[in-house]
Amino acid sequence: MIVAEAKPLEEIADLLGEVRKILVVGCGGCVTVCLAGGEKEVGIIAAALRMMYKKNGKELETLEVTLTRQCDPEYVEMLEKYITDDVDCILSLACGVGVQFLAERYNKWVVPALNTKFAGGTIEHGVWEERCGLCGECILHKTGGICPIIRCSKSILNGPCGGSQNGRCEVNKDIPCAWQLIYDRLKALNKLELLLEIQPPKDWSKARDGGPRKVVREDVRIE
Amino acid sequence: MSNSPAPFEPKIVAFCCYYCAYAAADLAGSMRLQYPANVRLIEMPCTGKTDVRVLLEAFENGADGVYVAGCLEGDCHFLKGNIRAKKRVQYAKKLLDEIGIGGERLEMFNLSGSMGPRFAEIAQEFTEKIRKLGPNPLKKTGTFPGEMPEERVAHDK
Numbered sequence: 376m377i378v379a380e381a382k383p384l385e386e387i388a389d390l391l392g393e394v395r396k397i398l399v400v401g402c403g404g405c406v407t408v409c410l411a412g413g414e415k416e417v418g419i420i421a422a423a424l425r426m427m428y429k430k431n432g433k434e435l436e437t438l439e440v441t442l443t444r445q446c447d448p449e450y451v452e453m454l455e456k457y458i459t460d461d462v463d464c465i466l467s468l469a470c471g472v473g474v475q476f477l478a479e480r481y482n483k484w485v486v487p488a489l490n491t492k493f494a495g496g497t498i499e500h501g502v503w504e505e506r507c508g509l510c511g512e513c514i515l516h517k518t519g520g521i522c523p524i525i526r527c528s529k530s531i532l533n534g535p536c537g538g539s540q541n542g543r544c545e546v547n548k549d550i551p552c553a554w555q556l557i558y559d560r561l562k563a564l565n566k567l568e569l570l571l572e573i574q575p576p577k578d579w580s581k582a583r584d585g586g587p588r589k590v591v592r593e594d595v596r597i598e
Numbered sequence: 599m600s601n602s603p604a605p606f607e608p609k610i611v612a613f614c615c616y617y618c619a620y621a622a623a624d625l626a627g628s629m630r631l632q633y634p635a636n637v638r639l640i641e642m643p644c645t646g647k648t649d650v651r652v653l654l655e656a657f658e659n660g661a662d663g664v665y666v667a668g669c670l671e672g673d674c675h676f677l678k679g680n681i682r683a684k685k686r687v688q689y690a691k692k693l694l695d696e697i698g699i700g701g702e703r704l705e706m707f708n709l710s711g712s713m714g715p716r717f718a719e720i721a722q723e724f725t726e727k728i729r730k731l732g733p734n735p736l737k738k739t740g741t742f743p744g745e746m747p748e749e750r751v752a753h754d755k
């Protein structure tokens with residue numbers, strides 16, 4: 376999932392500035408799972424903002440709507456009936472994708488309530504970790520299912536580097552050395568010979584370096 | 599009639615676990631212990647049900663102080679409900695600080711069902727503390743609707 380985190384309340388209030396009525400829009404996808412922008416967080420942020428404004432002698436009206444997903448036009452469409460003239464701003468609690476989808480669809484000012492962090496997963500309730508760097512050409516089959524792009528601080532493909540100490544990364548000793556993990560894993564799988572193959576430089580044009588990316592599936596397109 | 603303003607009587611909401619604080623309140627009642635009428639009790643199945651949004655909305659709707667009262671640590675009927683409540687109360691206190699209402703208006707207490715006198719004491723102490731802090735700062739600037747407008751939450755279906 377995409378993991379995000381709420382911006383500080385004060386920052387959100389600053390970004391909103393002089394508004395009287397806002398739509399607070401949650402997303403039922405990733406950010407519901409990482410407890411940053413689902414229905415519950417929408418309720419909390421909306422209540423907190425109303426109180427902040429009231430404390431400063433201003434009235435803030437909020438309407439809370441949580442869409443199934445903000446990154447899908449069919450759900451974004453359902454917001455239309457709430458986009459009235461008196462709505463000054465849309466506060467989106469989705470990842471950056473959702474924020475942009477709302478901004479593209481509606482002629483309203485859209486403010487992000489979250490900072491979008493990474494593609495990751497739940498380690499335990501309340502703890503999320505980055506796992507994939509979205510490089511566009513997955514090599515996990517060569518590395519025992521451990522991603523060197525994102526879990527190695529230097530993203531090196533033929534590790535470890537000289538900074539690997541007792542299984543820890545030299546960047547920070549709280550970070551396990553990804554290449555130590557890869558070695559241990561391949562050893563356990565009896566596949567150490569995979570490490571003998573030298574990886575050529577990665578084609579980063581398939582990652583972000585090639586500009587914004589797009590996936591098209593002609594077979595499922597509907598004319 | 600005197601012209602001096604009536605003393606400030608805070609409105610306090612106490613979210614009480616059914617297995618301890620709520621039972622302790624009952625006991626305080628049958629022991630004929632006095633505790634301030636400012637405190638309104640809300641029964642919960644366990645403080646593990648504590649919801650940050652509900653705590654905030656108590657303040658939004660005019661509470662001057664709020665507390666959550668659960669079992670003694672280690673004695674939760676559902677094992678860890680009170681420990682989780684404690685963390686959520688901490689989080690809500692932080693939000694209240696950011697909002698400008700003040701986290702000190704929200705507390706968590708722990709007691710057992712047999713502690714009737716302690717229940718009355720908590721109610722007394724907390725009421726005193728809030729009396730000193732004065733009214734919910736939102737009262738200076740706004741009116742209270744009393745209840746939530748229903749149309750505040752909409753759905754995409």
Ligand code: SF4
Pocket residue numbers: 377402403404405406443444445446447469470471472473474
């Ligand atoms: S808008 Fe973002 S957070 Fe919501 S489902 Fe789509 S990708 Fe996930």
Ligand code: SF4
Pocket residue numbers: 506507508509510511512513514515522523524525
């Ligand atoms: S190799 Fe690339 S696609 Fe595979 S997990 Fe790592 S960053 Fe993601």
